[in-house]
Each structure stands twice: as C-alpha cells, then as structure tokens.
Amino acid sequence: MEVPENRFLEVRELTANYGNVQALRPTSFHLDKGEFVAVLGPNGAGKSTLMRATMGLVENSGSVAFLGQETKRNNPANLASKGIILVPEGRGIFSPMTVLENLELGAYLLGSRSTVTGERMSKVLGLFPRLKERLTQIAGSLSGGEQQMLAVGRALMAGPKLLLLDEPSLGLAPRIIGEILEALGQLNREGLTIMLVEQKAPLALRLASRVYILSLGRVVAEIDPREIKSHDDLAHYYFT
Amino acid sequence: MTILPITTSPNPIMRIAAFTPYVATLLVLIYALTGDGYLASVLGFALIYTVFVTGLNIFMGYTGQVSFGQNAFAAIGGYSSAWLSVTMEWEPLVGLVIGCCLSVAAAILIGYPTLRLKGHYLAMGTLAIGLIVYEIAIQWEDVTGGYTGISGIAPLGIGDYQANTDNQKLVVLAIIAGTGLLMSRFIRQSRLGRAFAAIAGSENAALALGINVSRYKLVAFVIAALYASVSGWLFVHVVGYVSPEVFGLHMVNLGFTMLYVGGLGSSLGPLIGAVIISLLPETFRAFKDYQDLFYGTTLIVILIYAPNGLASIGSFLTEKLRSGR
Numbered sequence: 408m409e410v411p412e413n414r415f416l417e418v419r420e421l422t423a424n425y426g427n428v429q430a431l432r433p434t435s436f437h438l439d440k441g442e443f444v445a446v447l448g449p450n451g452a453g454k455s456t457l458m459r460a461t462m463g464l465v466e467n468s469g470s471v472a473f474l475g476q477e478t479k480r481n482n483p484a485n486l487a488s489k490g491i492i493l494v495p496e497g498r499g500i501f502s503p504m505t506v507l508e509n510l511e512l513g514a515y516l517l518g519s520r521s522t523v524t525g526e527r528m529s530k531v532l533g534l535f536p537r538l539k540e541r542l543t544q545i546a547g548s549l550s551g552g553e554q555q556m557l558a559v560g561r562a563l564m565a566g567p568k569l570l571l572l573d574e575p576s577l578g579l580a581p582r583i584i585g586e587i588l589e590a591l592g593q594l595n596r597e598g599l600t601i602m603l604v605e606q607k608a609p610l611a612l613r614l615a616s617r618v619y620i621l622s623l624g625r626v627v628a629e630i631d632p633r634e635i636k637s638h639d640d641l642a643h644y645y646f647t
Numbered sequence: 648m649t650i651l652p653i654t655t656s657p658n659p660i661m662r663i664a665a666f667t668p669y670v671a672t673l674l675v676l677i678y679a680l681t682g683d684g685y686l687a688s689v690l691g692f693a694l695i696y697t698v699f700v701t702g703l704n705i706f707m708g709y710t711g712q713v714s715f716g717q718n719a720f721a722a723i724g725g726y727s728s729a730w731l732s733v734t735m736e737w738e739p740l741v742g743l744v745i746g747c748c749l750s751v752a753a754a755i756l757i758g759y760p761t762l763r764l765k766g767h768y769l770a771m772g773t774l775a776i777g778l779i780v781y782e783i784a785i786q787w788e789d790v791t792g793g794y795t796g797i798s799g800i801a802p803l804g805i806g807d808y809q810a811n812t813d814n815q816k817l818v819v820l821a822i823i824a825g826t827g828l829l830m831s832r833f834i835r836q837s838r839l840g841r842a843f844a845a846i847a848g849s850e851n852a853a854l855a856l857g858i859n860v861s862r863y864k865l866v867a868f869v870i871a872a873l874y875a876s877v878s879g880w881l882f883v884h885v886v887g888y889v890s891p892e893v894f895g896l897h898m899v900n901l902g903f904t905m906l907y908v909g910g911l912g913s914s915l916g917p918l919i920g921a922v923i924i925s926l927l928p929e930t931f932r933a934f935k936d937y938q939d940l941f942y943g944t945t946l947i948v949i950l951i952y953a954p955n956g957l958a959s960i961g962s963f964l965t966e967k968l969r970s971g972r
Binding site: 462464483484487488492493494495499500501502503504508511512513515516518561562565 | 838841842844845848849851852854855856857858859860912
C-alpha cells in the first residue's frame with residue numbers, strides 16, 4: 408500500500424463482520440500527527456465497530472498502516488505495542504482491582520521499567536486528581552465518571568502515540584464529561600494524536616480539528632467542524 | 648513496575664485473619680498426626696485435592712476461564728508414574744517429571760485449539776477432554792490395566808527414604824500442598840498474575856493494553872495441567888493403586904465444589920475448600936442414612952451465606968468491623 412509521507416495512520420478498505428452481518432462496509436480514513444479527529448454518526452452507524460476493527464478486536468479485512476508501516480491484522484496486542492491504545496466502550500476497567508493496580512496494568516508493556524511507570528503515573532494523577540484520592544479504592548466501587556477517568560488514565564499509562572476513545576461520555580453527567588474532555592484537549596495540545604468516536608456531536612465538535620461522518624457502516628463525509636452550525640447540518644450528512 | 652497484592656490489607660485484623668486458615672490447618676495436621684491414622688488419611692486426600700484445586704483456581708479464579716477437563720491431566724500424571732513405577736521400576740520422582748512433561752505437552756496440544764472457545768463452549772470442550780482420557784484409561788488395557796487398573800505402585804519417597812505410614816505421607820503431602828499454595832500466591836502477585844487478572848476482568852481491555860490474551864490463557868491452562876498432574880501423581884503413590892474411576896467425573900465435581908466452597912480466585916480458597924469438603928462427610932457420619940442430606944444442606948447454607956467462598960469471610964468480617972455494623 409502506498410502511504411503518503413508523514414501520514415500517522417492510514418486505513419484503507421477496512422471491513423468488519425459479525426457473523427454474516429457486515430457491520431462495516433469498505434471504509435477508508437486517515438489521521439495526521441497531532442490531530443484530534445472525531446467520528447460521528449447516528450446509532451448503529453458502525454462507529455464502535457470502526458474502532459474495534461481498526462484495533463483488530465473484530466474479524467476484519469483491509470489495511471491499517473501506522474507510522475508508514477503495515478500492521479498485522481487481527482492482532483490487537485501488536486498494535487498496542489506499536490502505540491495505538493484503545494479506551495473501549497463501557498470503559499473495560501478491571502473492577503475487582505484497585506485504582507492503582509488498574510493504572511499499573513496500563514503500563515504492562517513496560518515490564519519492570521519503574522522510572523518510566525512512575526513518571527507516567529505522576530502525569531495521569533496530575534491530569535485526574537480524583538484518581539489520586541482513590542488509589543487504594545476498588546475500581547468497581549468508583550462512580551461512572553471516575554471509572555471513565557481511570558479508563559483514560561490507564562490508557563495513558565501505556566504511553567500511547569495514538570489514543571482511540573470509544574464514546575467516553577456514555578452515561579455520564581455533563582460536568583464529568585466536561586472534565587474528561589478538558590483533559591483530552593490538554594493532551595492533544597501537548598501533541599497526542601486522538602481519535603474520538605462520539606454520539607453527542609456538540610461535545611466532539613468542540614475539540615475536533617476534523618470530523619468523519621459514518622452512516623450505515625461507511626464513511627459518508629469528511630468535514631471541517633466549523634461547517635456544522637446546527638443539528639440540521641449534521642442530520643443532512645447522517646441521512647444523505 | 649511496583650508489584651502490589653491484588654487486594655490490599657488495610658488493617659492488622661485482616662492480616663491476622665489472613666493467617667487463620669494456615670493456623671487452623673496446622674492445628675488439624677498436628678491433631679491428625681497424634682490420632683489413630685484415619686484422620687491423617689482423610690486429611691491426606693484433602694491435601695492431594697488442594698493441589699488439584701489450586702491449579703483449577705489459577706485457570707478459573709485468576710484467569711476467569713472454565714475447565715471441566717482437569718481430571719484428564721491428573722490421569723496423565725497418575726497413570727504415567729504408576730506404569731513407570733510398576734513396569735519399569737523407576738523412582739516416583741522420575742515418574743513425576745515424565746508425567747508433568749506429558750501433561751504439559753498434552754495441555755499445549757489440547758489448549759491451543761480449545762482455548763479459542765469461550766464460556767459454555769469452552770466448558771463443553773474441556774469436558775470432552777476429560778471424557779476422552781477417561782475412555783482411553785479404560786480401553787488401553789496393555790498400559791492402564793483397563794477397569795482392573797494398576798496396583799503395587801511404590802510409595803512416595805526419594806532414594807532409600809519412603810513415606811510408608813499415614814503420618815509420614817501426611818507430612819510429605821503437607822509440604823507439597825504448602826509449596827503449591829505458595830507458588831500460586833506468588834503467581835497471583837507477579838506480572839503474570841496481573842495479566843491473568845486482566846484477562847479475567849475484560850479480554851478486550853487486556854488486548855487493547857497489549858496483553859497477548861491467547862498466549863496467557865494457554866500459560867494458565869498449562870500451569871493448571873501441571874498442578875493436576877502432580878495431584879494425580881500424589882494420588883497413585885499415596886494409595887498404591889489406580890483405576891479409571893479415580894480420575895472420572897467425580898474428581899471434577901469434587902474439585903468444583905471445593906473451589907466454590909473455599910473461594911474462587913482466593914489463593915487460600917483451595918486449601919479451605921478441600922479440607923472442609925473432605926472433613927464434612929466424616930463429621931456427619933453419625934447421622935447414618937441422613938448423612939448425605941446434612942452434607943448437601945450444609946453446602947447450600949455455605950454457598951448462600953458465603954457466596955464468594957469461606958475464604959472471603961475474613962474480609963467480610965473486617966469490613967463489618969470497620970463500618971461498625
């Protein structure tokens with residue numbers, strides 16, 4: 408596959424199936440270094456499938472090139488080791504473990520390099536001070552918002568080059584969503600490339616520099632968020 | 648990476664509670680050693696099962712998988728050493744090593760395709776493994792002796808030393824079971840144990856963090872097979888006889904009961920479960936015809952009031968004390 412120079416992530420003709428159902432039709436998109444890209448779309452458009460297929464968590468075909476190199480398909484551990492880290496829908500925190508243990512597991516790929524782990528831990532706890540107060544608390548007993556902070560914090564412990572977030576606002580109060588988005592914005596300003604799947608369009612549009620619209624399992628438009636002035640503008644893309 | 652225990656011990660009461668099962672088992676051991684030998688024999692079987700259930704706990708409790716086929720690996724370990732002991736007159740320790748090697752090879756061969764299954768399908772797949780090995784034990788008469796089994800197996804021992812009396816066997820079993828439990832605890836607190844726990848928590852989240860889920864599931868399966876193999880080896884050399892029934896479905900049922908009564912995922916659960924489940928029928932022997940009724944009722948009561956197993960009672964009480972309720 409010919410990948411343009413300096414292209415961070417290049418995804419081409421990506422498809423995904425659940426049994427006989429094709430949840431993602433051949434879809435192509437890309438990300439450049441330092442971008443904050445949002446993927447919007449109505450319920451059932453295939454947004455989460457797009458994330459899972461990119462990460463290799465569902466059977467898929469197509470190609471995913473990261474930092475100019477083709478990645479092994481259907482091997483999420485390999486992608487994670489290259490620096491693509493996913494915060495899955497529903498958070499996927501390890502409920503019986505403490506907050507600290509969850510964060511430490513984020514740095515699993517580092518092995519015993521405790522200095523780097525320590526540095527990352529300080530950064531995460533600086534970003535989410537609430538987690539610092541709850542380090543010894545069982546993760547399952549945290550509030551929904553704190554669990555989402557933990558999920559993002561754990562992903563950051565892995566030292567991502569590209570952070571994929573699947574609906575981080577799901578089921579959270581607006582104030583908490585604000586805190587999380589604030590943190591994501593800060594990370595992006597510091598240079599982290601982020602791809603966010605979100606159903607609450609206004610939230611994503613606040614931060615994104617570029618937006619893909621997904622409908623019926625394929626990308627139907629690539630737009631500048633400044634072009635979206637109202638819900639009607641979005642609906643136009645959703646249903647065309 | 649800083650290694651912390653999975654559950655933190657916030658106060659001294661909990662720390663003392665954590666040692667209670669060890670102290671209680673030690674007291675029962677001492678009592679058994681001074682008794683008439685019957686209790687030593689019952690406790691001996693409990694310790695053999697402790698080894699078996701500890702392996703099951705690593706696969707089911709730590710890693711969140713399910714296996715109804717661990718009896719297959721106990722059979723491989725037991726029959727290998729029994730055959731080598733009787734036919735070749737080899738030392739039990741050599742039988743142990745060869746049995747473990749065969750079990751590891753079988754676990755890799757079986758686990759690689761089987762562990763692609765999940766949930767109920769994995770349960771059914773592993774159940775089939777146990778049934779196949781049981782059938783082989785019956786049909787392969789030249790080696791296993793079929794229904795008749797193999798008798799005259801050498802007792803546990805190294806060189807000139809042999810554990811012949813019930814008390815000697817009990818001491819050897821206590822050392823081996825204790826070592827197995829400590830190793831299990833070490834695994835739980837290690838980086839490997841963290842990977843197991845992550846898989847048990849969420850396979851997708853573990854994958855997304857770079858944990859090679861299929862590899863670690865296979866590692867857990869192989870470790871569990873090793874424990875099962877050692878328990879099979881212990882059984883044949885302690886009893887001196889082996890037949891297919893020893894490693895049948897009864898072993899799986901008993902193993903599961905011990906695991907759930909002791910506490911799934913607790914490193915001490917297998918010991919507690921094995922000792923309680925082995926001693927319960929003896930306790931109710933006086934009830935004669937109603938023995939099974941009392942045994943069954945007691946199991947139900949335990950699982951209702953301690954759904955996370957008896958090992959969880961310590962932390963439950965500590966939590967009560969802390970909250971003042």
